[in-house]
Amino acid sequence: MNNVTTTAPRATRAVPGAKGHATVEQALLSRRSVRAFLPTPVPRRDVEHLLELAARSASNSNCQPWQVHVVTGAAKSRLTAALLAAHDSEGRVSTREYNYQPEPDGWVEPFHARRRAFGEGLYGRTLGIEATDSAARVGHHRRNYDFFGAPVGIILTVSRHTLDGALVDAGLFLQALMLAARGAGLDTCPQAAFIDFYPVLRERLDIPDDQLIVCGLALGYADPEHRLSKHSTTREAVASFATFYGDAP
Numbered sequence: 404m405n406n407v408t409t410t411a412p413r414a415t416r417a418v419p420g421a422k423g424h425a426t427v428e429q430a431l432l433s434r435r436s437v438r439a440f441l442p443t444p445v446p447r448r449d450v451e452h453l454l455e456l457a458a459r460s461a462s463n464s465n466c467q468p469w470q471v472h473v474v475t476g477a478a479k480s481r482l483t484a485a486l487l488a489a490h491d492s493e494g495r496v497s498t499r500e501y502n503y504q505p506e507p508d509g510w511v512e513p514f515h516a517r518r519r520a521f522g523e524g525l526y527g528r529t530l531g532i533e534a535t536d537s538a539a540r541v542g543h544h545r546r547n548y549d550f551f552g553a554p555v556g557i558i559l560t561v562s563r564h565t566l567d568g569a570l571v572d573a574g575l576f577l578q579a580l581m582l583a584a585r586g587a588g589l590d591t592c593p594q595a596a597f598i599d600f601y602p603v604l605r606e607r608l609d610i611p612d613d614q615l616i617v618c619g620l621a622l623g624y625a626d627p628e629h630r631l632s633k634h635s636t637t638r639e640a641v642a643s644f645a646t647f648y649g650d651a652p
């Protein structure tokens with residue numbers, strides 16, 4: 404491993420397969436959660452470069468509390484098999500280490516309605532799965548544990564010593580990584596599904612107890628022909644979440 408500490412970003416370089424460097428705006432507008440990937444491999448040096456870019460993220464007093472665990476090839480297949488075995492026998496662990504989202508009956512408006520709209524779009528319109536067809540829903544959900552077929556799987560953890568601030572820093576790192584991927588023509592899907600099986604991740608990836616498992620991330624080239632690639636999401640207007648003070652024009 405290269406342990407050299409970087410003090411400034413390296414000059415941007417082309418990643419094979421990239422169609423040119425995206426501007427920040429293009430990266431933001433084209434990023435979406437991709438749930439169907441091509442098997443095209445992503446070389447380790449390219450993953451390292453994306454991580455180097457993501458590590459430029461701001462953090463509390465430059466603590467950089469993040470760690471990543473990257474799985475590919477046979478290691479990824481073994482992890483997927485262990486996660487699916489746990490999924491199919493237990494459903495999920497009874498007590499999560501941390502809750503990324505409330506239990507189904509714990510949602511309040513307007514988030515409940517937005518979540519329902521998301522589910523109707525993904526499961527209903529995109530996949531054609533009826534709301535009552537729980538077997539088909541579970542079938543799709545299981546694909547999380549194969550990182551949706553992406554060649555690279557990443558598990559993001561943070562030090563527990565600086566929580567809750569570390570979770571903010573982890574979010575910044577995650578977003579930076581997803582945007583850096585876009586700049587290289589790659590796609591991602593952040594995945595909280597992994598926290599449902601944190602004991603499996605801890606054991607298989609040797610993650611120490613002082614690291615909190617935040618989420619996973621699928622990384623690879625999107626399969627543009629797959630019907631899941633037709634799924635898209637909307638956003639609320641700025642006026643619904645921004646309040647302006649002062650008299651600037």
Ligand SMILES: Cc1cc2nc3c(=O)[nH]c(=O)nc-3n(C[C@H](O)[C@H](O)[C@H](O)COP(=O)(O)O)c2cc1C
Nearest residue numbers: 434435436438521547592593594595596597618636
């Ligand atoms: C931290 C985090 C965890 C997520 N976990 C999952 C997941 O487990 N499975 C999944 O399919 N999508 C997951 N998503 C993707 C969200 O559903 C997605 O970001 C949201 O619907 C907006 O769509 P977009 O990312 O395509 O813009 C997650 C997103 C975030 C930020």
